[in-house]
Amino acid sequence: MLSQRDPAxxxxxxxxxxxxxxxxxxxxxxxxxxxxxxxxxxxxxxxxFLSSFWPPAHDPEFLQLLAQATLQTLAIATAGMSLALLLAIPLALLATRALSISALPRGGQPAWWASALRWPVKGLLIVLRSVPEIVWALLFVRAVGLGPTAGVLAIGITYGGMLGKVYGEIFESTDLRPTRALLLAGSPRLSAFAYGVLPNAAGEILSYSVYRWECAIRASVIMGFVGAGGLGQQIDLSLRMFAGAEVASMLLTFLALVLLADLLSRWLRGRLA
Structure with missing residues (x-):
């Protein structure tokens, strides 16, 4: 008779x-x-306080202010992501081994100095993403004053480090045989990237970028509490005045923004599948 005792x-x-x-x-x-x-x-x-949430504020003057804050939040997130991409793509190309000529299969070992040159770039990516965006926002509020500029810079720096790290890993996880064949044939690195790496990595990169844009929307709201503009700053003001109806309207708007970003991400994944 078999034992019923689980050995694990x-x-x-x-x-x-x-x-x-x-x-x-x-x-x-x-x-x-x-x-x-x-x-x-x-x-x-x-x-x-929660009883004051209903009904949500809907007077015309407040809705106009809410629309302006919502557009500003979207602008902060989008501009911050654009700045992050400008940082992430070059840094990812410098940090990845996918385009390393010294690592090509020519019968020898990869040059040690090629790997050593990538470490400063990887260190910079670690520094950029290690400091939370809320801390960067506090620093930039001190430097440039209150407003959305601090939020854009904070998102751009932090997300530049995050995207650079993930992009580099995506580049290295793709099939590198077409890229290495192009490099061995004498193709420039950018051409090898465009025709060898990018076609295989585009779907995953786009999906992750849209997800990070959704995160940037949430981050821009949080940074508004330190004076970086957008919905967060308006929520902070309404909370200080115990205006629960205004807070409820802004939370519903924020929920709609996150839902919109999620639907966009699913649509893009479906088109690229």
Whole structure:
């Protein structure tokens, strides 16, 4: 008779206990206390504020202000992504091994100096994406003042590092045989990239870029809380004035923006599939 005992039960239990043991210090350090949500005073304050969300504000003067803030949010996200692409594409080409002539199969080992030259570019990409965009926004607000310029620069720098890293990995994950054949035939690197790498990587690059544009919309709203313009700045002002109806209208608008970006991403994936 076969045993009904799971031989992997003990390792799973041990791994679960280890995960809980590692999670507990994190919960302690984060000072998580869910009991405050159910405090009578806090529940009353939250209930009073949430009750003011309905009906959402819809007077003409406010809707005009909301439309302007929404367009500004879209402009910040789009301009920031454009700046990020201007940074990411050249840096990704410099950091990737896909276009490395020294790595071509000519019977020898790749030159060590070719790899060493790529490390400063990879280091720059790490620096750009390591600092959160909200921190860059705070720095640029100090430098250029309040307004959408700080948000555009913050998104451009942070997302430039993110896109550069991912683009480089996408370039290296494609079939490199056409690219290497072109390079061995004496083709310039840009031509080898355009005809060897890009056709295989275009779909994945476009899909990830649209996803990052969706993230940029959310980031532009968050950065508005530090004075970078857009919907976030208006939400911050309405929260300070306890104008729940205005906050509800802006949250619904933000939800519509994210849904629009998601639909656009799905449509593009369907066209490229």
């Amino acid at each position: 039960a003990l390792p799973r239990v041990l791994l679960t206990l280890l995960a809980l043991a590692l999670l507990w210090p994190g919960l302690v350090l984060s000072e998580l206390n869910l009991a405050v949500l159910f405090d009578a005073g806090n529940l009353g304050n939250m209930g009073q």
